[in-house]
Structures are given as structure tokens and as C-alpha cells.
Amino acid sequence: MLVQRFFLPAAAGLLLAACQPAEPPALEEQETPEVSAAAALPAVPAGGIDADRYAEHLQVLASDEFEGRAPGTRGERLTLNYLVREFAALGLGAGYGDSYLQPVPMAEMVAEERSSLRLTAGEESFELTYPEQMIIGTRRPGSDFHGVEDSELVFVGYGIVAPEYGWDDYAGLDVAGKTVVMLVNDPGFATADPDLFNGRAMTYYGRWTYKYEEAARQGAAAALIVHDTEPASYGWDVVINSWSGAQFELGGDSPESLLALEGWITLEATQSLFERAGLDFDAEQARAARPGFSYVSLGADVSAEVRNRVREGVSYNVLAMIPGSERPDEVVVYLAHWDHLGRNMALPGSAGIYNGAIDNASGTAALLEIARLYQQAGQPRRSVLFLAVTLEEYGLLGSRYYVNNPVFPHAQTVAAINMDAMTLIGPTDDVVVVGYGSSELEHILARAVEQQGRHVVPEPTPEAGFYYRSDHFNFARAGIPALYAKGGVEHREHGREYGMARAREYRDIQYHKPADVFDPDWDFRGVAEDLELLYVVGRELADGEAWPNWFDGNEFRAARDAQRP
Numbered sequence: 408m409l410v411q412r413f414f415l416p417a418a419a420g421l422l423l424a425a426c427q428p429a430e431p432p433a434l435e436e437q438e439t440p441e442v443s444a445a446a447a448l449p450a451v452p453a454g455g456i457d458a459d460r461y462a463e464h465l466q467v468l469a470s471d472e473f474e475g476r477a478p479g480t481r482g483e484r485l486t487l488n489y490l491v492r493e494f495a496a497l498g499l500g501a502g503y504g505d506s507y508l509q510p511v512p513m514a515e516m517v518a519e520e521r522s523s524l525r526l527t528a529g530e531e532s533f534e535l536t537y538p539e540q541m542i543i544g545t546r547r548p549g550s551d552f553h554g555v556e557d558s559e560l561v562f563v564g565y566g567i568v569a570p571e572y573g574w575d576d577y578a579g580l581d582v583a584g585k586t587v588v589m590l591v592n593d594p595g596f597a598t599a600d601p602d603l604f605n606g607r608a609m610t611y612y613g614r615w616t617y618k619y620e621e622a623a624r625q626g627a628a629a630a631l632i633v634h635d636t637e638p639a640s641y642g643w644d645v646v647i648n649s650w651s652g653a654q655f656e657l658g659g660d661s662p663e664s665l666l667a668l669e670g671w672i673t674l675e676a677t678q679s680l681f682e683r684a685g686l687d688f689d690a691e692q693a694r695a696a697r698p699g700f701s702y703v704s705l706g707a708d709v710s711a712e713v714r715n716r717v718r719e720g721v722s723y724n725v726l727a728m729i730p731g732s733e734r735p736d737e738v739v740v741y742l743a744h745w746d747h748l749g750r751n752m753a754l755p756g757s758a759g760i761y762n763g764a765i766d767n768a769s770g771t772a773a774l775l776e777i778a779r780l781y782q783q784a785g786q787p788r789r790s791v792l793f794l795a796v797t798l799e800e801y802g803l804l805g806s807r808y809y810v811n812n813p814v815f816p817h818a819q820t821v822a823a824i825n826m827d828a829m830t831l832i833g834p835t836d837d838v839v840v841v842g843y844g845s846s847e848l849e850h851i852l853a854r855a856v857e858q859q860g861r862h863v864v865p866e867p868t869p870e871a872g873f874y875y876r877s878d879h880f881n882f883a884r885a886g887i888p889a890l891y892a893k894g895g896v897e898h899r900e901h902g903r904e905y906g907m908a909r910a911r912e913y914r915d916i917q918y919h920k921p922a923d924v925f926d927p928d929w930d931f932r933g934v935a936e937d938l939e940l941l942y943v944v945g946r947e948l949a950d951g952e953a954w955p956n957w958f959d960g961n962e963f964r965a966a967r968d969a970q971r972p
């Protein structure tokens with residue numbers, strides 16, 4: 408699971424908060440499945456997931472010898488060798504041409520200049536200072552200066568263009584060369600109106616990454632997001648921490664257009680900007696949350712520039728394939744990120760190793776065990792790709808690279824099933840769907856869950872946007888239905904309080920810390936059930952002909968409908 412921006416132990420408390428669950432939307436409210444209503448689901452092969460084998464894979468990947476599996480290190484080499492050897496031993500073929508390895512160019516960037524951002528309003532000139540009032544950076548490749556000069560500052564509300572809501576914050580605005588100022592999150596969060604951007608639950612449109620992407624698509628020169636603690640769900644210190652130090656990006660030329668400058672400004676600095684322009688910030692903010700908002704100029708021009716120091720390198724995704732017997736050109740993808748945070752050289756020996764046992768040796772080992780079940784059950788009708796991606800912890804980069812450079816076209820990719828930080832607390836009666844209510848994949852999952860005598864629950868904190876913080880998101884963004892589900896907190900024998908306590912323990916003590924180590928006392932019965940579920944969901948698709956889609960109104964549906972008219 409990715410932190411807000413990249414490796415940032417300080418932000419660990421944000422994640423996987425085991426809070427009270429939101430009111431679960433009733434399943435009946437959703438459309439009926441067109442994916443096989445009554446037919447039996449595929450059986451799990453005899454013996455099912457082998458907990459001992461799974462534990463062994465997990466233990467090796469999370470061992471000190473693997474040094475925390477940081478991209479570009481000896482730990483990466485050992486990890487790649489292990490995965491390739493194990494996939495080959497299971498009889499899976501190479502998934503990237505005649506290789507199991509897809510090279511992923513990466514760039515590490517450190518900003519050199521971002522001391523100030525100068526604003527001019529009429530005769531008056533003033534500065535926003537770093538890091539008290541603003542932070543800016545550039546994701547453009549290379550080490551040239553990037554910036555803006557006398558670029559008009561325009562407030563574009565939430566910076567959203569969402570056809571399914573008839574919403575366009577850029578309507579009527581020629582934004583070329585301008586710098587846009589945008590609010591964080593989305594109008595649904597601001598108004599709690601369930602009919603507007605899924606209410607309090609975060610949509611893709613609420614993510615800061617989306618806002619920069621959209622601004623770049625519209626042709627803006629630069630974009631500043633207004634920080635506000637509640638809708639952002641983290642404080643200004645988190646913005647500063649996560650934007651300071653090294654940032655990671657894919658190397659080489661980006662297929663996506665990128666802004667010259669991206670950044671954040673504080674709420675206080677924004678309020679005074681609006682005041683200077685004779686605008687009431689609170690009124691403008693309220694206006695931005697209602698349909699029919701239109702942009703407003705802030706009567707100031709902005710100048711600033713930054714430059715990165717860049718180091719380039721290569722990491723690798725691992726691709727192993729089972730070709731389909733009847734529809735080999737169609738594929739079901741299982742994915743998990745193999746990378747983690749490496750080691751802290753300042754600490755001696757194993758004390759400084761971020762073993763990443765749960766995050767994400769647990770999901771990587773799962774790829775191997777699920778692949779074994781496929782081999783045991785015999786060749787599926789569609790192809791199945793097992794994809795262990797790199798650079799998740801550094802910005803979901805390996806999965807983004809695969810999606811930008813896929814082996815199968817997006818329109819031929821049936822679904823993506825992600826495994827990240829599996830639940831290792833023992834058997835649970837609940838199965839959590841992160842991004843609950845997104846796609847018809849949930850119908851298949853619900854049937855498989857029911858067969859196990861368990862039940863599906865939505866993630867407890869949809870407003871935190873976890874669905875957008877792991878690798879399946881890159882598939883979703885490309886229109887491919889993507890599922891992220893795992894065991895919950897309702898422990899079958901010890902109850903819910905116990906499960907909640909274990910979830911808190913992970914969040915507070917282990918998550919993104921050297922304490923995330925293999926524990927020989929783990930009870931693997933639960934994760935075995937969870938992986939059998941994911942096997943059944945994928946196998947149902949791999950042996951069938953269905954093309955499950957996003958639910959109506961989902962932000963990714965338009966992309967899928969365009970691919971598969």
C-alpha cells in the first residue's frame with residue numbers, strides 16, 4: 408500500500424485506519440449481475456491453497472537476506488531470481504516476449520530550486536514562501552529548469568471534468584499558459600450529498616494526482632492545490648514531508664503530458680490571495696461545490712521555477728503467463744507489488760531492514776500459490792498473467808509502466824485482481840472490498856464469498872481513497888475493471904474487537920517500519936481462504952466469456968465503454 412506520495416514512514420498513521428465502518432450500501436441496490444446468475448462457480452482444486460508453501464514463499468521474500476526488496480538493489484536481484492525460478496518450476500511461461508522480466512526505467516529526482524513563488528497584482532508584488540506557504544515541484548523528465556513567468560492565476564473550483572456528472576470546472580476557460588488554483592477532494596465530500604461524486608467517499612476526481620493530470624490535459628502551465636486538513640485527510644506537515652527529498656518517476660519520456668509546475672498552497676495563503684482579489688474564499692469554496700460553478704480570475708500573475716537533480720536506473724516487473732486454450736488473446740491479470748522500502752543504512756544489521764512481510768511479501772507469495780492452483784486445475788480458456796510489479800512504494804510506478812506498455816491491449820484485458828498487504832490474522836467472516844460498489848467483479852466475488860459462508864463488507868474509510876493507492880488503480884484508470892479485496896476484521900474465533908486490535912497494531916507498529924517481519928506464529932487459515940476466493944473469481948472469468956464492466960456512474964466506466972463499445 409502506497410503512502411500519500413512515496414516512502415514516508417511519518418505518514419503511516421494515515422493508512423488502513425480501522426475506524427467504524429461506514430453505513431454499508433445494500434447489495435440489492437446495485438444492478439443484477441449479467442455474469443452467470445445461477446451457474447456454479449469453478450471449484451478450488453483439491454487441497455486448495457497450501458498454507459505451508461505460502462508461508463515458505465513469504466518467509467523467503469521477507470528474509471533479511473532480501474534486504475527489504477528495494478528497487479535497484481541486491482534485494483531486487485534476489486527477488487527477481489526467486490520469482491522467475493518459482494514461476495518456471497510451476498511450469499508457467501515467460502510473459503514478456505521470451506523473458507519473464509519487463510524493464511521499467513526509473514528516475515529519482517531531487518528538486519534544487521523552489522525557494523519562492525512570486526505574485527504580481529497590478530503594481531504590487533509579493534512572495535509565497537517555501538515551505539511555510541507553498542511547495543512546488545516538477546515531474547517533467549530531465550534536469551532542465553521548468554516554471555512559469557507572469558502566468559495568470561485562475562481559480563477552477565475542484566478542477567474536475569466529469570462527464571457522468573455533467574460537471575466541467577474548466578468550461579469556457581482558455582487555460583493555456585495559466586496557473587490554476589484548485590480545492591482538494593471533491594464536491595461530494597464538501598456537501599455530503601450522496602448524489603454528488605459518491606458523497607463522502609472519495610472518487611478519483613478527489614485525488615490530487617487526478618487534479619494535476621486534468622490540468623495538464625486542459626493545457627494549463629501549472630497547478631496549485633489548496634491544502635485543507637479535513638478534506639485532504641492529512642496536515643500541511645505531511646504535504647511538506649512527502650514533497651521534500653527524493654521523488655520517484657518513470658524514466659524516459661512520459662506518454663502523458665505533464666505540467667511545468669505542480670504544487671500546494673496553504674489555506675491561509677489562499678484566503679489572503681482571494682482577499683487581495685476582492686473575493687470571499689468561503690463563498691467561492693461553497694460555489695465550487697455546486698453544479699454550474701464557473702472559474703474566476705484571481706487578478707494576479709505568478710512566476711516561479713524549479714529544477715531537479717536526476718538519477719536514472721532500471722527496475723523490473725516480473726511477468727509469468729498461462730496461455731488460454733480457446734481465447735489466448737484475452738487475459739485475466741493477477742498482480743502484486745514485490746518491492747518494498749529496502750534498508751536504513753544508519754541502523755545496524757537487521758534493525759534497519761524494512762522486510763515488508765505483510766507489505767507486500769504476502770501478496771507476492773500469493774501470486775505463486777494462486778498460479779500453482781491454476782496449474783493444478785488445468786489450462787484455462789483465456790490467458791492468465793501473473794504480474795509482480797516494482798516501484799509501488801515509490802508511486803505505483805511499475806504497474807503504471809505495465810499499463811502504459813501492456814502485453815495485452817486494454818480492451819483484451821478482462822480484469823485485474825490485486826493483492827497488497829494480505830490479512831494474516833487468521834480466519835475472518837468478513838471480506839473487505841476496497842472501492843466497494845465499483846464494478847461487476849464484485850458480483851462474482853459476492854457469490855464466491857457466500858459459498859465460503861462469509862460476507863462482503865465495504866472498506867471502513869472510503870473517504871480516505873485507498874482504492875486509489877495501490878497498483879490496481881492504474882488498471883482502473885485505463886478502464887480495466889479492477890478488484891482489491893481481502894480478509895477483514897471479524898475474526899471467526901476471537902471476534903471483531905480482536906481483529907480491530909490486530910489491524911491497529913499493523914497500522915501503528917508494523918506498517919512501513921522494520922517491524923513488518925515474518926511471524927512464525929501467524930495463522931494462515933484466513934489468507935488461504937482469501938486466496939481461494941480470488942482464485943475462484945479469476946478462474947470464473949478465465950474459463951468464461953464475460954466482460955464485467957464498471958457500475959453505471961463509476962468514474963472509470965466511460966474509458967471501458969470506449970474500449971469495448
Ligand SMILES: [Zn+2]
Nearest residue numbers: 408409766800
Ligand atoms: Zn507499502
